Amino acid sequence: MLNRRSLLSMAPALLPLPINAQARRLGRLVIIGGAEDRLQDRVILRRFVDLCGGPASRIRVLSAASSDPNLAWLGYQSVFAELGVDDCQPIPIPDREAANAVSVVDLILEADGIFLSGGDQRRLMDLIWETEVFRALHVAFHVRGCCMAGTSAGAAVLSRNMLAYGGATKLPEKDAAQLDIGLGLISNAIIDQHFSERGRLGRLLSVLAERPSLLGVGVDEDTALIVERGVGIEIIGRGAVTIVDGRNMLSNYESIDAQERLELLGVGLHVLPSGNSYRLTPRGRNSKRFPASLAQAISLLVEPGPIRG
Template identity: 55%
Template sequence: MPSRRDSLRALAGLLALPAAGWAAPPAPATRRSGHLIAVGGAEDRERDRLILRRFVELSGGPRARLLVLTAASADPEGSWAGYQRVFAELGAQHVEPIDFRSADEAHDPAAVERLLAADGIYISGGDQRRLMAALWETPAARALHRAFHLRGACIGGTSAGAAALSRQMLAIGEPALRPYRDAVSLDIGLGLLAYAIIDQHFNERHRLGRLLSAVALRPDLLGVGIDEDTALVIERGRAIEVLGNGAVTLLDGRQMRSNVRDTDPEDPLQLLDVRLHLLPAGSRFELTDTDTDTPQPPPALRRTLELLVRPGPIRG
């Protein structure tokens, strides 16, 4: 009987086969490590396009097979047209749209095969609830996990697409000036980032209060606030970096004491001993101690980042 490791290797080999209509690029010399790129929205598409350029690079370069998933958008054709132009100008040679308007469409075997064969999948903005209504518990959602975990694909998401990367997703939230229990409503996301809750347009829309509200409800998870035209890049199990023109705010409430269970729904919360880390664009931290040129994070930040990069379970 083959071992579990042999079975996984065989499955990974099957997933590496190209989808119909896509020519297979040269096999990489080494297996890529999976990357997540969570973008706070409004990423630059006209000037340096640093974030989208990095997405193409981490997906494998100009010959990578890229998909733009527009299921969150109310205007999928318009969303695709904008990204089609940008990726073409960045030199990407194989870029196609993929969209799901319903869970029935997310069961289509041909669409699932395209997701499994992709080197990079970029999830557009829109409404994360619309995205999850189409993908929840479908073969397409499981294909995203298999592409990321088994093939090392790069999965990016902007605005609503970023919010949906986490397992616990911010579904509804008010721009609260101060945290209170009913400021947010959480729902289930894609689960590619298992131990965090992502909020986007963070400083531009003054969302610290609502992210603190989410962390009060789930202190076991990190709060991740991402500014516009800013991306948090996570290399699974290894490193993080921040790209763009803003910052990433990390909230760690695992040692927090709060009155969230005892207070009225709209009363201000008391939150004690919450760790806050602010990482401006240009920040990079390596957690494997193999890159001597990258600074080591201080102990409290290291503990936060170790949870952020920790791989979650594969839903496949």
């Protein structure tokens, strides 16, 4: 856990921010379904830079989930440079020793924005679980208000209950996919990516049968779900975000064996196309009325999770 000594050691990073920086320090999440446009309009990456504070912001790229972290870093370095960002650096974590290095922690705590690349979410968690980097990511988000973005595996790892692996299944089956522990910046949902393109609704329903108290969030490719803590959500890009709500669901999960078909009754489903925003409190022209069931789901998504250490 983060104790007094830990927090005191981070004191320089926890000093009050300038007034002009406080307005943007809201701890937003940019959850990307993978395959985001890096060559043309770059709507999602451009918006991430804006949420970090613009081209003058300090952006750090965590590419440890990739099988070739350096190649992944170089790809994003080029894109962010073309978007005008001068201060963009990698967060190098080749092994767990590096995940406890003061120099790596400092890179995280000085960031205005942190971008988590794709790859294998299990690889990333194996490197950072219960390390100083894991704790620093929570301090950066919860205390410093750093904007955190993740694409593909980097999106999946943002939730506490992380969808670790499992193939697409046309119909929901018991144990069709496996969960593991993720970073935990989203506490009440399981995130899946490449959602429509890879036909993953059956997979998401399968894991929700195991954890019916949670939401399932499926994000399409070149699409991002922007989560603003305590306020609301927005969808940008070219696809949609699917929210599956199993909190009132009845299922036969406990009475069947692995790989048998699931019976799921009373599942809630919301499909939110790009270009829409949903806020829990009226905020200008973009606020809209929507069903109470969706408001309840959004309130779970934007609820600040616990700081973990």
